[in-house]
Amino acid sequence: MSPPDVRDELTRAHHDEWARVVASLTRRFGDLGLAEDAAAEAFATAVERWPAEGTPPNPGAWLTTTANRKAIDRIRRESKRDHKHQEAAMVHDDHEAEPLGVLDDDRLRLVFTCCHPALAMEARVALTLRMVGGLTVPEISRAFFVQESAMARRLTRAKAKIAAARIPYRVPTAEDLPTRVSGVLAVLFLVFNEGYLTSGADTDPIRQDLTGEAIRLTRMLRDLLPDDGEVAGLLALMLLTDARRSARVSPGGELVPLDEQDRSVWDRALVAEGHRLVRERLDAGAAPGRYQVMAAINAVHTSARTMRDTDWSQVVALYDQLHDLEPSPVVALNRAVALAELDGPQVALAVVEPLGEPLSGYHAYHAVRADLLRRMGRGEEARAAYTRAIELAGNTAESASLTRRRGELT
Amino acid sequence: MQYLVSVIDDGTGPETATEEAAVDAFNDRLRSEGYWVFAGGLGSPDPATVVDNRGSEAVFTDGPFVESKEYLAGFWILEAPDLDVVLRLAAEGSRACNRKIEVRPFL
Numbered sequence: 001m002s003p004p005d006v007r008d009e010l011t012r013a014h015h016d017e018w019a020r021v022v023a024s025l026t027r028r029f030g031d032l033g034l035a036e037d038a039a040a041e042a043f044a045t046a047v048e049r050w051p052a053e054g055t056p057p058n059p060g061a062w063l064t065t066t067a068n069r070k071a072i073d074r075i076r077r078e079s080k081r082d083h084k085h086q087e088a089a090m091v092h093d094d095h096e097a098e099p100l101g102v103l104d105d106d107r108l109r110l111v112f113t114c115c116h117p118a119l120a121m122e123a124r125v126a127l128t129l130r131m132v133g134g135l136t137v138p139e140i141s142r143a144f145f146v147q148e149s150a151m152a153r154r155l156t157r158a159k160a161k162i163a164a165a166r167i168p169y170r171v172p173t174a175e176d177l178p179t180r181v182s183g184v185l186a187v188l189f190l191v192f193n194e195g196y197l198t199s200g201a202d203t204d205p206i207r208q209d210l211t212g213e214a215i216r217l218t219r220m221l222r223d224l225l226p227d228d229g230e231v232a233g234l235l236a237l238m239l240l241t242d243a244r245r246s247a248r249v250s251p252g253g254e255l256v257p258l259d260e261q262d263r264s265v266w267d268r269a270l271v272a273e274g275h276r277l278v279r280e281r282l283d284a285g286a287a288p289g290r291y292q293v294m295a296a297i298n299a300v301h302t303s304a305r306t307m308r309d310t311d312w313s314q315v316v317a318l319y320d321q322l323h324d325l326e327p328s329p330v331v332a333l334n335r336a337v338a339l340a341e342l343d344g345p346q347v348a349l350a351v352v353e354p355l356g357e358p359l360s361g362y363h364a365y366h367a368v369r370a371d372l373l374r375r376m377g378r379g380e381e382a383r384a385a386y387t388r389a390i391e392l393a394g395n396t397a398e399s400a401s402l403t404r405r406r407g408e409l410t
Numbered sequence: 411m412q413y414l415v416s417v418i419d420d421g422t423g424p425e426t427a428t429e430e431a432a433v434d435a436f437n438d439r440l441r442s443e444g445y446w447v448f449a450g451g452l453g454s455p456d457p458a459t460v461v462d463n464r465g466s467e468a469v470f471t472d473g474p475f476v477e478s479k480e481y482l483a484g485f486w487i488l489e490a491p492d493l494d495v496v497l498r499l500a501a502e503g504s505r506a507c508n509r510k511i512e513v514r515p516f517l
Contacts (some may be wrong), residue, residue, distance in 0.1 A: 118493055165515045166411050168492040175495070 006051045013059040014043060018134030019220065020060060021067050021104035032113070034071055036131060042067035053064070059088060100398040107132070108224045109169050115184040116167045123158040124187050130155060132220075133213055143210055181225065182306040185234050185291060188218050192238050197395050211242055229281050233292030236277035240298035243270035248397075254360045254404060255397035259307040271302045293322045337368055345375040363392035367402055379409045412447060413496045415503060418510040419483035425451070425507070427482065431508035437438055440488065445499060451484040483509065487516075 025035035042063050056062040064218065114127040122144075129135045129143070141151040161167070172180040177329070195210025218235045225231050247261040278299040281292050297318045304310040319335035333355055341347035349372045351364070359365035370385035386406035395400040421512055424432075440446040455474035462469045474481070486503065490496040504511040 116493075118497065164517075165513075166492040168494050170492075172494070268517075 004294075006055060009055040009059065010043075010047060010050060013046065013055075013063060015216070017057050017060045017063050019107045019110060019132045021063050022131050022134075023110040024064055025067055025071055026110060027106050027276075028068070029071055029075070029341060030169070032131065032162055032169075034074060036159075037350035038067045038071035038074060039063075041070040045070075063269075072093075105224050107220065108171050108354065111184055111221065112172060112180055113167060113169050115180075115187045116162070117180070117183055118167060119158055119161065120163065121187070121190070123154055124183075126154050126186050128217070129191065129213065133217055135213065139209075143207070159164055181228055181230065182289070184221065185218075185230060187236060188214050188221070189291075191217075192241075196241060198399070208245070211238070211245070215242060216239060217303055229284060229286055230289040230291045232277050232281055233289060233295045236274045236281075237291055237298060238301050239270045240274035240295060241279070243274065243302060244266040253400055255395070255396055255401040257401065258301065266302065268290050274302065275299055289323075290322060290325050293318055293325065297322070302398070307341075310341065312338055316342050329355045330349060330362070330364075333359065333362075333365055333368055338373070340372060346371040348372055349376065361392065363389045363394070363398070365389075366392065370402075370405070374405070374409060382406075411491060412487055413493075414514045414516060415486040415488055415496065415500050416482050416514070417451075417484040417503075417507055418480050418512060419454075420510060422483075422509055424453070429506070429508050432508075433503075436506040438501055440486070440499070441458045445488045445490055445495075447487040447489050449484070449486040454480055454483075455481045480510075484486045 021039045021042065022032075022035045025038055026032050029035060045066055046059075046063060050056075050159055082093065111128070111132055114131050114348060115124045119127070124139055125144075129140050130137065135143075136154050137155065138148055139144075142147040144151070146154075171177075192211055192214035195207040195212075195214060214240050215235070217232070218238060222228075222231050222235050243266050244261065247265045247266070248256055249265065250256050278292075278295050281288060281295075297315055299312055300314050315338040316335060319331065319338055321337060323331045333352065336348045336351040336355075339351060349369070352369055352372060355365060356369075366385045366389035370382045373379075373382035374386060376400065386402055386409075390399050390402045390406070393402060428468060437446070440449075456514040458474040460473070460475045462471070486508070488496055488499060490499065493513070493515075500513050501509045
């Protein structure tokens, strides 16, 4: 086999097997840190040996066996660890008989442990990307503009808390499952959004590494929890959002609003997959959660050939539904944007104005207000609102777009 | 595994009769389900005395070692197999005593 092929095999094995190896070792040895180190060693051994010896017939089994051996070597090297290890071993349920089916995948235990609500959100994100996603500490540090040493400390602290406070390595009980799943989805959505609308003055506006990783992990979660509507909803939402990626930023690095996007460059395969998932959830007939409703909104947008063709009454109705589930001023603001298309900017502005109190520090509030004022011919007020939005916008492409629109005011 | 479950008073004031009854019921449950190790109420930190005998003689200082609006108003020591179990108990305890609660594992 030629070296490039082996490199592909290694990349694929890393994508497919990392979480499985870490998860099964954590289960066997009850120690997340040990599992992580042994998995990393096993992959390093693969990088050394596969090019010369060829890829083993079952890469996953090879990696798990090698990682197990590395873990046992480590435990032997630190012989006194044996005793400590017993004490520190993580709790997991031994009731194997329960017919959990696909829920019984060790990777699911890993995901729930990494996204445990007793950990800080930033720790959950870092742990999930490291333990489940297999990203290295330098990669995660770069993704979140955090110093490597600080990111390493964050991970170490999180692992220490899991051990010391006994965060269990277990799929939550049926009673806790919906809340805990929504906690996992919040982590994945945060990773996606950070990639989709990156903050930071000198950064690329879209970080495909992060959006791609979020989609990959959400796909994995969907394989593990195929009947969970919100998992399907989040995956659909990500796909339908990511489908518009190449139309979203102009060659000049400006964020292109929906009404100006070249819809012919939207990724049709991703749109089709997203629509399939949304239809699947509609057919299921269960009351949708917030991700499913947001996915449905995006499905309406991606079904329309032009901005004018969009079924705005449907969009507004879906935002009403979303607002019932999540009565937040941000949802009300987004609803107002759709309302402007349905009933005109004046009606929308009346809805937007009262949101100024809670959203005064949110750039999108000022941007929406500016657009509505511009459409109503109130140029001076629009200019001031654009200026405020530009001051608050964290994304480079977004401020470029706002600056242009302000410049076009007469 | 034992956990220290501390009750944090952030200006809530003295315990009301309703809270006391709710805490009693919660304590009964902790005992009957085998989580109970020990518990105690502390009230305000005003009568505290700080003792420091690291030097040549013991020094007694009137008042708590740290002045703060939030103070430890009581605690449970609970025996639980893992954090998920104790977090669920702590959530019920917080509701019962109508105060914030901190959960810490013993070493």
